Amino acid sequence: MNMQTFRAATMREAMNMVKAELGAEAVLLSTRELGSGRVEIVAASDPQPKTSVPDFSRIARNTSPTAVSPEILNSMLTELQEMRMEIKQLRSEKSVARRSRQDWDRMVDELRDLASVMGIHGAEDAQAAPIITRLVRGGVEACLARTLVEQASQNARTASDTLWGVKQSLEDALSPAPAIWDSSSRSVAALIGPTGVGKTTTLAKIAAQATFYHGKKVALVAADTYRIGGTEQVKTYAELLGIPWMVAENRNALAGALKRFERADLVLVDTSGHSPWQDSGLAYLDTLTSGLPVERHLCVMANTDGADVSRMVERYRSGGVKSLVVTKTDEARRMGSMLSSVWGTDLQIAHLTTGQNVPEDITVPNAQKLTQAVLG
Amino acid sequence: MDETNRDEMQTHTNDQAQGLRTKFGRSFRVIAITSGKGGVGKSNITTNLALTLARDGRKVLLIDADLGMANCDVLMGLTPKHDLRHLLYEDVHIDECLSKGPEGVDLLSGGSGVAELTHLESEQKWRLLDALDPLGERYDTLLIDTGAGIGTNVQFFAGAAQDVVVVVGPEPTSLTDAYSTIKVLANRCGIRRVLVCINNVTTMAAARQVFRQLHSVTSRFLSVVVELAGWIPSDIHVEKAVMTQVPFTTAYPMAPASQGITRLAESILRRPPETGRAGGFQMFWKTLLASEEYVT
Ligand SMILES: Nc1nc2c(ncn2[C@@H]2O[C@H](COP(=O)(O)OP(=O)(O)OP(=O)(O)O)[C@@H](O)[C@H]2O)c(=O)[nH]1
Ligand SMILES: Nc1ncnc2c1ncn2[C@@H]1O[C@H](COP(=O)(O)OP(=O)(O)OP(=O)(O)O)[C@@H](O)[C@H]1O
Ligand SMILES: [Mg+2]
Ligand SMILES: [Mg+2]
Numbered sequence: 001m002n003m004q005t006f007r008a009a010t011m012r013e014a015m016n017m018v019k020a021e022l023g024a025e026a027v028l029l030s031t032r033e034l035g036s037g038r039v040e041i042v043a044a045s046d047p048q049p050k051t052s053v054p055d056f057s058r059i060a061r062n063t064s065p066t067a068v069s070p071e072i073l074n075s076m077l078t079e080l081q082e083m084r085m086e087i088k089q090l091r092s093e094k095s096v097a098r099r100s101r102q103d104w105d106r107m108v109d110e111l112r113d114l115a116s117v118m119g120i121h122g123a124e125d126a127q128a129a130p131i132i133t134r135l136v137r138g139g140v141e142a143c144l145a146r147t148l149v150e151q152a153s154q155n156a157r158t159a160s161d162t163l164w165g166v167k168q169s170l171e172d173a174l175s176p177a178p179a180i181w182d183s184s185s186r187s188v189a190a191l192i193g194p195t196g197v198g199k200t201t202t203l204a205k206i207a208a209q210a211t212f213y214h215g216k217k218v219a220l221v222a223a224d225t226y227r228i229g230g231t232e233q234v235k236t237y238a239e240l241l242g243i244p245w246m247v248a249e250n251r252n253a254l255a256g257a258l259k260r261f262e263r264a265d266l267v268l269v270d271t272s273g274h275s276p277w278q279d280s281g282l283a284y285l286d287t288l289t290s291g292l293p294v295e296r297h298l299c300v301m302a303n304t305d306g307a308d309v310s311r312m313v314e315r316y317r318s319g320g321v322k323s324l325v326v327t328k329t330d331e332a333r334r335m336g337s338m339l340s341s342v343w344g345t346d347l348q349i350a351h352l353t354t355g356q357n358v359p360e361d362i363t364v365p366n367a368q369k370l371t372q373a374v375l376g
Numbered sequence: 377m378d379e380t381n382r383d384e385m386q387t388h389t390n391d392q393a394q395g396l397r398t399k400f401g402r403s404f405r406v407i408a409i410t411s412g413k414g415g416v417g418k419s420n421i422t423t424n425l426a427l428t429l430a431r432d433g434r435k436v437l438l439i440d441a442d443l444g445m446a447n448c449d450v451l452m453g454l455t456p457k458h459d460l461r462h463l464l465y466e467d468v469h470i471d472e473c474l475s476k477g478p479e480g481v482d483l484l485s486g487g488s489g490v491a492e493l494t495h496l497e498s499e500q501k502w503r504l505l506d507a508l509d510p511l512g513e514r515y516d517t518l519l520i521d522t523g524a525g526i527g528t529n530v531q532f533f534a535g536a537a538q539d540v541v542v543v544v545g546p547e548p549t550s551l552t553d554a555y556s557t558i559k560v561l562a563n564r565c566g567i568r569r570v571l572v573c574i575n576n577v578t579t580m581a582a583a584r585q586v587f588r589q590l591h592s593v594t595s596r597f598l599s600v601v602v603e604l605a606g607w608i609p610s611d612i613h614v615e616k617a618v619m620t621q622v623p624f625t626t627a628y629p630m631a632p633a634s635q636g637i638t639r640l641a642e643s644i645l646r647r648p649p650e651t652g653r654a655g656g657f658q659m660f661w662k663t664l665l666a667s668e669e670y671v672t
Contacts, residue, residue, distance in 0.1 A: 001555040001593060003548060027596045029589045044552075044589075046559070049597035333568070333599075363648065376601060 003029070003044040011039050012079050018043045128153060131163055138374040139336025141306040144343060170371040173339060177323035177348035179364050180297060181210035181266060188258060188267040188292070190223070191325065192285055192316065193299035195273030198327035198353055200224070202299060203268050204237040206351070208359030210266050211241055219261040220245040223254060223288060224272035234270050237358070251288050258292060269294060276312045286319050295322040297350060302332035306340035313341050323350035326365075330355045335373040405434075405649060406518045408537035412553025414524040416545040417575040418442075420614055421637065422521040423451045424625040428634075428641045429517055430479040437515040438477070441486040441533050442523030449485055452477045453621035459487030463507055464500045470507040478626055482515070524553075526560040535565035538649035541605060541640075542570055546577050546586055555593055562600035571605035571647075573640055583607035603647075606640030608633050 152165025224230035238245035274281020355361035617624035
């Protein structure tokens with residue numbers, strides 16, 4: 001990182017120095033007025049950050065989060081006035097034609113810099129852009145990010161009001177559903193979802209947590225007779241946990257299993273994965289559980305594209321979904337798709353899974369932390 | 377799955393159900409304390425954090441992995457007879473390499489042995505794993521003073537820990553160096569969240585100011601989450617404690633710096649460890665010893 005202090009008579013001059021020395025990417029760390037009518041800017045940049053800055057941040061590039069003091073603001077206003085005069089004068093001058101193109105470009109650049117420090121290129125934009133950028137960087141779909149910020153800025157006077165509003169709606173949307181092992185009465189829970197999202201592994205984690213930490217009588221049902229080794233997986237976990245298990249290859253067998261495990265507090269059903277875009281998969285689930293008191297919990301992978309997740313949730317919801325489980329959060333770099341999975345629905349997330357280890361790698365989501373993760 | 381496969385699944389001790397087999401790992405925390413610039417207070421913070429966590433009922437092993445300047449022993453008034461090097465090359469038993477500090481905190485001094493950790497022969501690796509495996513029963517918290525800078529040693533330990541705390545002082549150079557360290561942690565060690573502790577500042581506002589500057593640069597140029605985990609005020613008691621070799625949280629529990637350590641400890645424990653990073657004690661060592669890529 002290259003950090004430098006620049007002193008000049010005017011903010012404009014100082015900004016030019018920053019740009020010349022550190023490039024357009026530079027971050028302003030602080031600005032202050034020196035006694036002698038000069039100004040000082042401390043700025044930094046990293047010529048080789050390696051990770052490229054997402055293009056979207058261009059919107060916010062010109063709005064530095066650095067607070068600008070009122071004195072600086074005043075002095076910049078004066079400068080702006082001066083520049084206006086200069087431009088007016090230039091316009092009126094007959095010699096305009098002779099002015100080189102570069103002169104004009106320089107002038108425009110300077111104006112833009114000045115504006116960036118003051119955050120005056122559209123008061124609304126200046127407030128919204130950094131927040132939208134943060135959301136998008138956090139993996140939130142751009143249109144959703146814009147909606148969130150628009151909603152929040154309606155009653156907001158300042159950027160921090162808007163941010164607060166966005167946080168509130170995120171926390172609200174990301175508030176957790178009851179843990180699957182928490183139900184006070186007997187419940188039958190089936191984990192459903194696309195192939196390979198971690199249904200079986202999650203089922204084992206829930207079974208273990210319910211058994212050891214919550215003193216529940218748990219039984220497992222292996223309804224995934226399609227996947228080679230699908231039932232063995234369930235068997236292995238059941239044996240490790242010392243809890244009963246059964247295979248149920250179809251609806252009637254499942255009904256039988258539920259009857260047999262009547263006295264269990266929690267019956268967990270492992271289903272086979274299918275493509276969410278094919279009707280046959282959804283039909284399989286409907287047939288399997290038709291007329292049975294089975295609650296479905298949909299597993300979705302954290303590193304799925306936000307738009308895909310929300311469509312996927314929509315598809316599965318038609319057959320009834322009690323809550324969501326977001327899996328493989330450890331493999332996701334951004335948590336924004338989680339927001340897409342619940343946004344606009346009354347669904348909530350019951351669990352997050354955070355790795356392959358059974359049973360440690362499962363948690364109950366914390367709305368504040370998730371919000372933080374989304375906002376970065 | 378055929379019989380042999382299934383047998384393997386049940387006898388193998390290192391598959392994804394390992395935690396289940398050992399009936400629940402306790403919540404191990406592996407925390408590395410590092411800094412860009414030297415002398416910003418790492419050793420003082422690590423040592424006192426260890427004691428504070430121990431007072432809170434955690435069983436703490438402190439590893440002083442600062443090569444040239446291992447001094448956590450001095451801060452605790454200990455004179456270790458053996459260190460990691462003796463364990464690795466002279467077959468000294470692990471128990472003899474640990475020194476008993478105050479509050480039940482044990483210290484494993486890296487000595488100069490750590491220099492070779494990145495280049496261990498497989499015999500030493502096994503010796504180390506063998507020696508360290510039973511320690512998992514004894515401790516639930518591992519604190520590592522990694523020393524300063526962006527050397528392989530720092531990367532080695534920080535890369536294997538669950539949480540990395542970067543200590544930052546108020547001087548501009550400390551900010552620049554902290555940035556370089558965070559950049560290496562993010563780009564080379566795959567660390568996605570870094571906790572920051574601002575040390576030696578007069579007010580919380582000053583700490584925030586330093587943090588905000590650091591954050592504005594990291595968020596512009598790096599993809600890593602940087603969180604302010606705590607701040608320690610500049611406090612005369614720190615120096616006094618260094619002179620008397622009694623850690624300041626012990627000698628002056630109500631001093632401003634001690635309160636800062638308490639806040640830091642709470643703030644670290646309150647966050648779940650960074651997701652996806654090595655969970656247990658054994659895991660820490662295994663990750664560490666497997667991390668060949670940090671060897672240069
Ligand atoms: N990194 C990571 N991997 C996970 C997690 N949960 C499950 N996995 C892994 O994902 C893979 C698939 O997990 P399964 O539990 O078999 O997934 P499934 O949904 O039951 O798959 P099908 O039954 O084949 O549809 C396995 O390699 C698991 O170890 C998680 O939270 N994080
Ligand atoms: N909060 C504080 N208030 C006052 N003095 C402090 C504070 N923190 C650290 N110091 C002073 O800074 C000195 C250096 O601290 P310490 O040895 O812990 O730093 P370090 O980062 O471990 O150094 P090195 O990089 O050399 O290992 C201490 O001796 C102490 O006098
Ligand atoms: Mg499965
Ligand atoms: Mg030190």
